[in-house]
Amino acid sequence: MPLVDLDRFDFLYATRVKGMKSAVTRDLMATLSRPGIISLAGGFPDTKAFGEEAFREISQAIAPDAAQALQYGPTAGLESIKDVIVEVMAAEGTPARQEDVFVTTGAQQGLDLIAKVFLDEGDAVLCEGPTYAGALNAFAAYRPKIAHAPMDRAGIIPVAARETLMRARKQGIHVKFIYTVPNFQNPTGVTMVAERRKELLGLAREFDLIIVEDNPYGMLRFEGEPLPSLAALEQEEGDVDRVVYLGTFSKIFAPGVRLGWVHAQPGILHKINVGKQGADLCSSNLSQMMISSYFRNADWKSYVKRLNGMYRERRDAMLDALAEFMPKEVHWTHPEGGLFVWATLPSYLDATAMLPRAVAKNVAYVPGEGFYAGGAGKNHMRLNFSFVEPDKIRRGVEILAETIRERMELRSDMERGSRQGRSQKGAARSGSRASGAGR
Template identity: 45%
Template sequence: MSGTTQDDYTDRYSRRVRGMTTSEIRALFSVASRPEVVSLAGGSPYIAALPLDAVGEMLGRLASDHGATSLQYGIGQGTVELRERICEVMSLSGIEGASPDDVVVTVGGQQALDLIARVFLDPGDVVLAEGPTYVGALGVFQAAQAQVRHVAMDAEGLIPAALSQALADCGGRAKFLYTIPTYQNPAGVTLSEARREEVLDICSRHGLLVVEDDPYGMLSFEGDAPRPLRARRREGVFYLSTFSKTFAPGLRVGWVLAPHAVREKLVMASEASILCPSAFAQGAVTQYLSTMPWREQIKVYREVYRERRDALLSALDDLMPGGTTWTNPAGGLFVWATLPEGLDSKAMMPRAIAARVAYVPGTGFYADGTGTTNMRLNFSFSAPDRLREGVRRLAGVMEQELAMRAVFGAVAEPRRRRGSAAADAPGPDLA
């Protein structure tokens, strides 16, 4: 088949592949990684905050002292040692009494989502998810040929009444609710204490499974995060997390805490996909949790990210044009911004790249292509001065767009809303 083109393969694709589209974030990586571009786009942790020399020595000892096992095949569920450490980590968030037998180690949080989809979703099934939601989850559900129906959020997270309405609209056919209740990606909002119980009650009454994704819960800036949903209800709640945000994403180690009756199906699905997770990566995380001051390291991350969040919010408050609003996250990695009337975050992207600043358009976080008035801004990776410079460049692009539209009478002069006020109202797309 020499000289073949993409068209020669199109008719051979499976139905699940034909529906796949490129991630908004992945498409930006090649541009956002250029040194002259200030990236507010990705969700990369600040790995330089780790004691890299000590981590390097630990990895060297792992290879030299335990290479015979750490460089060998492992078991599909993950090592017992790591699953025991994971249970200790979860206990810090309030998930008490979890059994290592009910933990399945995964290749990052992304594979955890994929396993849930493989076990539960058939083509045409309905998944309920916050609007906006994690772009990686949308990719998994799209590949499974599921229909995603978004549930509205506001400053207190997912709106229970909207969840009830979504269930009514789909005739109770939803397979599960996918939610990131704590420091949500991309919106940065957190589900309130009262709503956590209400959401769980609604799901329990309707027999709706809950898939709780919690990568950011330990990255709190203002006191302790609320207890996870899984800490409140054991049955019907799948708890997913990862070490990508609290240790190192390059190791690709995450996990699922599943109801016992489902654990074996998840293991079989994992073995069919990857045979077994990396024994070396698991050994590295186990050694890190067993021999290094990881709790102190999380405190370091919290301080670094708090400083950077404050720098981003200050720059937004000082520099953004009138009519812009944004969330004020109490943890995590992201701020969700709503643009002045008339601006389109996706259409504006080429001009932003030309101005050497990158962000993620809001459309990437909705299954239905909405979100054109929104953008996600990351504050974890860049230093405070770079964050301010990035906002300055972005504000300049927005001012140019507004000026062009004003010339043609497309946009009326918007009123200024400062970031401190916007913290109480995340914007129209979250209401």
């Protein structure tokens, strides 16, 4: 069978394709399925916790309505699932109205639709640095400029964000929105403190922007007190049209149903509705009815609580293993929830270059540079703890620490050899000068 020239139609591709990149987590999928691999890479919830019996009961419950489940539905979503979404948002402390909810095929589609309706080529988005790689990929098709504002362990730094926005304004760059993952951020695991949430809202008002609040992990809290969402704070302050809130059932139910939502003011939702019609007409009725049935008839909060207990145990296993095995030059975050730990290596190490060596030892992680638009973050890595049992997490971190030490020792040996080489050359030059003086 002849090989297909994948560049055969380069002359036909749209210009936007040049800005599109495959997500590094998606590229790792083939590796993660390899037998024996300890994956600290993918941001997967543990779907085994849901159970076959619960899945069977849901399927049986919606069987009498099979005709509707297998039919097209309204673009904005079924009324029953919107009621569930309002309930979930209330449980997170965010008041919501059904008419302000729009159902999407995963929160990832929400990101694409928001980019579609707001971004022209050359516009800009202000993101945390680092930020969710999937958001960068969703935005990239519309060819915006990405500006990163640095973070610390309290979240995005508002002073730096303001400086970035001022610089963009002076350069005539139109920043359309701020994108943030405030709770247990992907990839860092950091949670934005309450005061900075208020400051970010203030920046949005000052520069007349919207804020896209992506909150897939908000209910996965293991310790500490929940913080109000940006959407809830905005309502408290009486300004109810600036925050576009994204939610998903992927982490509190299952990612396979591919169902998320956007909560926003009606004008924005109208534009998103038109954009979604051109993308997929509507999200799956089957998925919507499955979730509606489960949340109506089962104790979903207990399920989330059970997940949190399991994830906390795994997070603790990862933090303990990092403390035990990692060289003292390596640092990491201590998330209060979510799925991720962000590790910082010595500045001279390249986590992307090191990945093949780790995979050869059957451990995978996500290198940090995929979470920046400009290729920064090379000495960082994202580690996931939700999908692997504690003993495997411990072993994976131990192997990873060995790999890092090897790279550090290699660097040390190279520097030692370089110094010795310079010393020998200096000695040779001194000897040559002494010999010449004797003649």
